[in-house]
Amino acid sequence: MQMIDKPGLAPIRHLLEDPAITEIMINGSQQVYVERAGQMVEVPGVFTHASQLDLLVDNLVVAAGRGVNARSPMADFRMDDGSRVNVCIAPVSLQGPAVTIRKFTHAVRTFNDLVRHGTLTMPMAEFLTCAVRARLNIVFAGGTGTGKTTTLGIMANQITRGERVVVIEDTAELDLAIAHCVRLEARRANNEGAGAITLADLLRNSLRMRPTRILVGEIRGDEAFEMLHAMTSGHDGSMAVLHASSPAHAVARLELMLLSRGLELPLWAIQRQISTSVDLILQHQILQDGVRRITHVSEVGPVQDGQVSIRHLFEYRLAGYAADGRAVGEFVATGTRPKFREKLRLAAGPGVDRLLGLTGP
Template structure:
């Protein structure tokens, strides 16, 4: 920022406009500058207008990054440290804020737009912006060096499976296997770490559901946007400042069951709602699905066991329901280069002790999925549903 449009001058103009509630038009900015005893040329006035609008409209300096269709995440670690992820790992950008206060103002404005409080008494916020972007912000002193801002971009259009094959997320021909799973109405979970592409894949898969079916989605934060004509989306809600109004994901799953779903979808299984989901999938709700955090497909039963404990399910009860409710796990991994891949598809089966374990049915191969020990079971499950993997 030039000396003519220094942060101090912009702050002074901002305060004058805030007192009157006026929009930062060129004429009003020029009047505020005259009141400050500064007479600037047209280009300098327009510079102040641009600086103010970048703070008052949209995501400010981050707007061009969010508009880039290849960007999935925007991370602000400080006024001069802005990173993006375009699917190939984190890249540092040339975007800069005037100072830490400018980052704080943007974070607070975005949080307010999402109906969240963000200040010294509540120094963090996790919310969904009106356009669907996922916001997380942390202010000092919790954020030690400067305010931190994380934006997860949700695109208005879901990817198609063919696009995921082209992008290398699925191996060649891998879309055929997943189509067979959907057609057979098998219940499944998409597992993987944070940022591995679970939501992207699940959105694409839901777009393959029959057009005559009703899809009811329950999410902690609404991110799934499947390309389907009959989707009902439910979103959890945190309590207000008085501690009232809390709506949990478990509440939403219970309500979804009363909404005649042909496909029940839980955006992310992360707590006690696992009990309602497993119960639903055991009572005629075929083809249900969701996502879960796990480091490997083989870790999913243990992960669900831990979540079941929060719902009061003991180990035996959880595994008994799990064995009858879910058919398979589709696992994604993000490698060190940032590429997201469906590395394995596992089927679920019970061991001699009655506990559920997973067995690999298909694993990643450069020429397509490679069949593994559990392939015969997966083929039988699909054939029962009238499809061929």
């Protein structure tokens, strides 16, 4: 039985079944917000009694094989349909149970869908397909809910048959159609603090599983070193998600993660490792009109003047907002000649120059 059929979900069933809603945010029984078309909107009168929310939480966590209590008041898991759920109860949640449901959607599954939604242009989509074929190492950066994981899933589905792909996630949510795919999911510690299996553990183990590519749902700690090591040890074409507000911030976060690991390496050596590991950063952002856009497709260049250099290949140039709130701007190929141009041409032919806005030899 799927969780959407559980009786405790009755108060929010209409929200779960509404295809226009991408996220449900419950802040206690008196306040519910949803994300619709990129905008947060309050939905009144969802719960008539606090007990309804308590039953909802019980139905969610029990069906997922999890539990929440005063000793362990937080849980993160997925529903049967792939939607991701986070639950917080007292004592950490002060206004009553806080439940966040990021709905799994089938509305955006291809590059054509991204183009239709205004996330990128067709030349950008064609370039990113070439980048996958050329086995570039790619980081998907952006804030929460900006579409990073969706883009990763769409690009991963461009991987050719015959490759063995290992997918590593904290909570499984990627929608993949890869023939030869091994999916691994991290495990949190139990109530006694034992039994945890981290993303870094899974990454180290994945190197012994004969992968041709490794995909990581999100890097935010020790696994950053393992990921960069994988990218430079014969697993090119790997991809990972990272929370960051800009391509430069993504590089800075990687630097901080490696420094925080306690490696006895100078900063310049860490920067060189990043520079030689990562080829592309795709920056995602939700603008004020609620549309998710890939605002930058950026090349990670060499270390220059004490910093890892960043050069934009594509960017969204925002001119302002119309009277109806719609963003006014355009996607532009900057004409930058990337360091991996020949790698792209070998994989996809000379037509890739047109996509990049390059002229001349």
